[in-house]
Amino acid sequence: MTLGDSAVGLRCSQLEKRFGNLVALRRVDLEIAPGETVVLAGHNGAGKSTLLRLAAGLTRPTSGRVFIGTAEVREPGSARAVGFLAHQTMLYDELTAKENLVLFAKLLGVPEPVRRAENLLAEAGLGERGDSLVRTFSRGMRQRLALARALLSRPRVLLLDEPGTGLDAGGLAWVAGTLHELHRDGVTTVMSLHSQPELAAVATRAVRLQAGKVAADSAAGQALDAVLGMGAC
């Protein structure tokens, strides 16, 4: 993938995903411009997580295509351009927080992986617990560490599946602050949310999914709050 400094967005073209008889996404067309911070809203089972996993390249679409920048997802080299925070933490309980970050940083080819891990731990408020095993962490601490893992490679596209899960007020403020900074740096962010107005406030656009289809999009002229359901996304 060729990455321009700020020229990386996300595009879904006629994207469809079926699990047996269940249609999770129905021919979704969605274009997200570079630097946008988009909230995916919708009820449970609307297709938000499926859309994010397809964009991360973890699942193959039944039909249709996903592009990060100009490159179709699954092409070699897309991994470093995309940071993904899934519903599960993707962290090893038997490793310490620092070991987890260093492991993934090395696999991503991040320069100076130890320093990068230490910096992110400090930013996430986990600097003191870097040498503690992840299995001793609370859900909120794991979530902070998982977000730090997603940020390791300084991705140009960030996909976050319910980033506020398990976070206290301090954690939510840290995530919101981080999202503000990323937006300022031109990073494209797509996140699914459930009732976290602190994070929804960061959004520049909202898209509501319903039964696997785009039901509303603030880019189509609707008010952002109306698409989000006034904080009850």
Added chain:
Amino acid sequence: MGLARATGILLGKELRTELRSRELVTTTAVFVLLVIALFSFTFDPSSAESRRFGPGLLWLAFLFAASLMLQTCFLREQANDTLSGLRLCVGDPFAIFLAKLAANALFLLLTELLLLPVFSVLYNLPILRVWPSLVLVLLVGDVGICLTGTGMAAISAQARMRELLLPLLLLPLLTPVLIASTEATAALLSENPVLRWDWLGILLAFDGVFLTVLWLFGEYLLEE
């Protein structure tokens, strides 16, 4: 990132997590110890009987123990969806297989080396004089078991009834490994020990074929 470097990093992770928990080597060693001890108690073998049945019994014990050990190698990655995390970072998914294969073969070999002296005493079979050749046979046989087992573990981890599925998939496929390893070991433990290169060649061919299959199709085994 190159395949070798990614494999090395992932192997380091596998070894570190096992060193912390010691779950795999401990449970596998206890299982093999129980099997060979119980068999020696049930038929109290003479030296001739030991030479005849011992190698087959030993490899059957290793095979069942390996199927237990391999069961966990991808199930562990499901706990927090860490397999997805690896897939996002590793350019070539074959590195994930290679690291798991190397770790599993290493753990199995370590278990075997710990238990061979016990086997030697219980079955009255001298192993010291053929030690280097025996380690070679164990290594090549273990690679065969773990190659097939790692691939099958990736399939079974995503299925229902996974605990039953892995042995059902694995054991028939490993029949050639069981026969060749047993014959090669029996030749080494006979009164006139000899390293049978023909059986070793079959094992190496098996390893080569399954390594190629894993390299070609491994990526699809890791997909959701």
